[in-house]
Amino acid sequence: MDDRKLKILAAVVDEYVRTGEPVGSKAISQLEHINVSAATIRNDMAALEQLGYLEQPHTSAGRVPTFQGYRLYIDELMTPPSLTDEEKERLDDMLGDSDTPEELLVQNAAAALTELTQCAAVVTNAVPRFSVISKVEVIPTGKRLYVILLITSSGSIKNKACRLEFDLSHEQLEFFTRYIEENLNGVSVDELSEEMFDKMVAAVSAYMVSLSPLVKGICELSEDLRQQELTLSGGEKLLSCDDLDKMEVVRFIEHKDDLSSMLEETFSGIQVKFGQESGTFAIGNSSLIVSKYRKSGREAGSLGVIGPMRVDYKKIIPYVDYLTQRISYLMSGGEENIPPAADTDSAPPD
Amino acid sequence: MDDRKLKILAAVVDEYVRTGEPVGSKAISQLEHINVSAATIRNDMAALEQLGYLEQPHTSAGRVPTFQGYRLYIDELMTPPSLTDEEKERLDDMLGDSDTPEELLVQNAAAALTELTQCAAVVTNAVPRFSVISKVEVIPTGKRLYVILLITSSGSIKNKACRLEFDLSHEQLEFFTRYIEENLNGVSVDELSEEMFDKMVAAVSAYMVSLSPLVKGICELSEDLRQQELTLSGGEKLLSCDDLDKMEVVRFIEHKDDLSSMLEETFSGIQVKFGQESGTFAIGNSSLIVSKYRKSGREAGSLGVIGPMRVDYKKIIPYVDYLTQRISYLMSGGEENIPPAADTDSAPPD
DNA sequence: AATTAGCACTCGGGGAGTAAGAGTGCTAAC
DNA sequence: GTTAGCACTCTTACTCCCCGAGTGCTAATT
Numbered sequence: 001m002d003d004r005k006l007k008i009l010a011a012v013v014d015e016y017v018r019t020g021e022p023v024g025s026k027a028i029s030q031l032e033h034i035n036v037s038a039a040t041i042r043n044d045m046a047a048l049e050q051l052g053y054l055e056q057p058h059t060s061a062g063r064v065p066t067f068q069g070y071r072l073y074i075d076e077l078m079t080p081p082s083l084t085d086e087e088k089e090r091l092d093d094m095l096g097d098s099d100t101p102e103e104l105l106v107q108n109a110a111a112a113l114t115e116l117t118q119c120a121a122v123v124t125n126a127v128p129r130f131s132v133i134s135k136v137e138v139i140p141t142g143k144r145l146y147v148i149l150l151i152t153s154s155g156s157i158k159n160k161a162c163r164l165e166f167d168l169s170h171e172q173l174e175f176f177t178r179y180i181e182e183n184l185n186g187v188s189v190d191e192l193s194e195e196m197f198d199k200m201v202a203a204v205s206a207y208m209v210s211l212s213p214l215v216k217g218i219c220e221l222s223e224d225l226r227q228q229e230l231t232l233s234g235g236e237k238l239l240s241c242d243d244l245d246k247m248e249v250v251r252f253i254e255h256k257d258d259l260s261s262m263l264e265e266t267f268s269g270i271q272v273k274f275g276q277e278s279g280t281f282a283i284g285n286s287s288l289i290v291s292k293y294r295k296s297g298r299e300a301g302s303l304g305v306i307g308p309m310r311v312d313y314k315k316i317i318p319y320v321d322y323l324t325q326r327i328s329y330l331m332s333g334g335e336e337n338i339p340p341a342a343d344t345d346s347a348p349p350d
Numbered sequence: 351m352d353d354r355k356l357k358i359l360a361a362v363v364d365e366y367v368r369t370g371e372p373v374g375s376k377a378i379s380q381l382e383h384i385n386v387s388a389a390t391i392r393n394d395m396a397a398l399e400q401l402g403y404l405e406q407p408h409t410s411a412g413r414v415p416t417f418q419g420y421r422l423y424i425d426e427l428m429t430p431p432s433l434t435d436e437e438k439e440r441l442d443d444m445l446g447d448s449d450t451p452e453e454l455l456v457q458n459a460a461a462a463l464t465e466l467t468q469c470a471a472v473v474t475n476a477v478p479r480f481s482v483i484s485k486v487e488v489i490p491t492g493k494r495l496y497v498i499l500l501i502t503s504s505g506s507i508k509n510k511a512c513r514l515e516f517d518l519s520h521e522q523l524e525f526f527t528r529y530i531e532e533n534l535n536g537v538s539v540d541e542l543s544e545e546m547f548d549k550m551v552a553a554v555s556a557y558m559v560s561l562s563p564l565v566k567g568i569c570e571l572s573e574d575l576r577q578q579e580l581t582l583s584g585g586e587k588l589l590s591c592d593d594l595d596k597m598e599v600v601r602f603i604e605h606k607d608d609l610s611s612m613l614e615e616t617f618s619g620i621q622v623k624f625g626q627e628s629g630t631f632a633i634g635n636s637s638l639i640v641s642k643y644r645k646s647g648r649e650a651g652s653l654g655v656i657g658p659m660r661v662d663y664k665k666i667i668p669y670v671d672y673l674t675q676r677i678s679y680l681m682s683g684g685e686e687n688i689p690p691a692a693d694t695d696s697a698p699p700d
Numbered sequence: 701a702a703t704t705a706g707c708a709c710t711c712g713g714g715g716a717g718t719a720a721g722a723g724t725g726c727t728a729a730c
Numbered sequence: 731g732t733t734a735g736c737a738c739t740c741t742t743a744c745t746c747c748c749c750g751a752g753t754g755c756t757a758a759t760t
Contacts, residue, residue: 037733060723060740135491141501151491157509236600410711410752
């Protein structure tokens with residue numbers, strides 16, 4: 001596998017990403033950093049096609065990268081430039097600071113990615129799962145009406161109204177609150193199970209039957225917390241890129257929840273997945289650039305960009321990379337180390 | 351304006367709604383309830399075109415209603431059938447009962463409309479505005495961290511985390527809670543103003559400066575309550591109808607908040623508005639079928655359907671109509687009168 | 701006077717044919 | 731090993747043409 005061939009492959013990808021047209025030997029030969037003739041390039045391109053890195057839409061058209069071609073390009077050939085300080089500042093502004101609630105942080109990241117890349121962005125937030133219940137309150141708010149308040153160590157707050165069959169006396173309420181507090185305080189949201197609540201229902205029912213709706217309410221709130229939140233933003237951007245099948249995009253947007261599993265299958269570090277590589281449902285010619293952020297060392301969610309395979313990886317990857325690092329940093333209260341004038345992960349070209 | 355011409359106009363609209371193709375004189379003449387020849391219909395259709403109710407996409411095609419045509423059809427010609435009891439039951443099931451929280455009620459209505467009409471549905475809920483503050487709680491949840499809980503008489507619950515500069519002693523907290531309670535309990539959300547909070551900030555600051563973030567937090571929560579909530583559901587349905595410009599739809603979904611003003615300009619009773627009639631931004635060939643529901647006699651929000659101009663008004667109008675009535679009824683605790691076997695608003699045909 | 705039948709006309713859609721252009725693969729020369 | 735040249739292929743865009751649907755008009759009919 002020739003050095004020149006790799007250079008040509010990279011050039012083809014770059015050109016194709018830039019123009020969107022199949023790229024021919026002549027176009028490549030005219031690039032500054034290429035000093036061989038079109039004929040030579042033709043030979044090499046034929047070889048690259050043999051190897052499965054390029055393909056021709058039809059005989060007399062230029063070449064287009066196959067997804068193996070993109071794969072090689074992304075993994076080996078491409079050298080994404082590091083962000084300038086201005087770009088970083090811009091991202092920081094869009095993201096928020098350490099006072100920004102975590103939930104908003106990831107939402108902002110999605111919005112930023114959508115705007116900067118003109119692609120769809122997807123974020124998940126599994127943080128509440130890893131946190132522990134730090135407070136449960138039951139507040140009477142009317143005739144037989146109570147509000148349950150559930151707060152986690154990560155700052156998620158959920159509330160729910162709950163109607164009982166009888167009013168609770170002050171003692172009953174206190175009993176209940178103490179009981180719940182003893183059983184739930186400090187328990188990780190992840191550990192909360194149906195059985196636990198069943199047991200608790202049984203326990204409080206022994207004291208007073210009509211308390212069980214409250215336990216059920218708490219159970220439902222904890223379910224809310226446990227399921228990781230997935231947000232797709234800017235899905236409509238996908239409609240305007242004509243590499244993607246409109247019908248597939250619409251189906252995708254409607255079933256965005258299926259993304260969860262795709263995002264779960266992700267290792268740490270930045271990753272690129274193509275639609276056709278994914279067993280689960282995905283858009284045909286799409287590519288997903290995704291990375292997981294961490295909170296205090298623990299994987300806490302992912303953020304990614306979904307676009308056509310023909311996206312500007314050089315541009316997007318640094319964005320995703322920086323945002324994950326930054327979110328990890330902010331969520332960990334500054335513990336997670338982030339290179340201050342961060343090189344992303346690659347040596348400079350040449 | 352001939353009686354027959356009106357009949358023909360109605361037939362054209364019906365056929366066009368049914369088939370989506372421009373409709374010709376022959377197709378009309380073959381309808382059962384039309385007993386004149388195609389030639390006669392041609393003459394009438396030419397007249398209707400003159401009057402601005404029909405138009406031809408091109409010379410040798412059938413006719414399509416103009417939006418004036420639709421307007422006349424909807425206002426004068428159409429006779430939507432009343433719902434059957436099964437349909438009403440179905441809607442009742444989807445909507446919920448008197449125990450369903452009001453917020454959920456309108457969400458359910460939106461979901462039902464989306465499903466039944468295969469169009470987008472939009473609902474607003476201004477109820478919280480009309481309710482009064484029934485409870486304010488401040489709950490310490492961590493180091494200098496407090497959660498504010500705001501509950502209204504209509505059952506809306508809002509919470510917000512708030513970080514202070516110092517921890518509050520038990521007495522300080524009690525003072526604050528009592529002060530807020532005295533000043534806000536029973537106050538209508540609508541009456542809450544910036545100035546009121548400014549005054550309160552001044553008052554609590556006199557006692558302890560670092561309390562003011564709490565007041566500000568409450569102020570922000572009240573703003574949340576005050577602004578009417580607008581939900582667009584099933585927006586993606588609009589993408590699959592090819593009468594509508596995809597780009598416009600996308601822009602519309604992104605800026606759905608602009609709908610607020612469109613919905614505000616609405617009188618009581620059911621109404622149909624067309625995209626091109628609306629000064630504010632709207633989708634080109636779209637039509638909005640909207641009606642306001644009331645809570646105890648007061649306008650409390652609207653619900654509507656957005657689709658292409660070519661929608662089945664006969665089907666949709668009764669749905670929207672019934673749902674508004676039903677919501678009004680449920681929200682008013684059964685006071686608002688609803689015709690038990692409700693005729694919608696029109697005499698049966700013929 | 702209103703309605704209808706008949707007929708010429710118009711216009712858009714779809715298929716066939718064609719010319720242009722872009723890019724290739726191959727061969728022979730460097 | 732590289733390059734120039736050339737014949738070949740294939741797509742795209744364009745034109746021409748026909749077909750059919752639907753009209754508008756006129757003349758005949760009720």
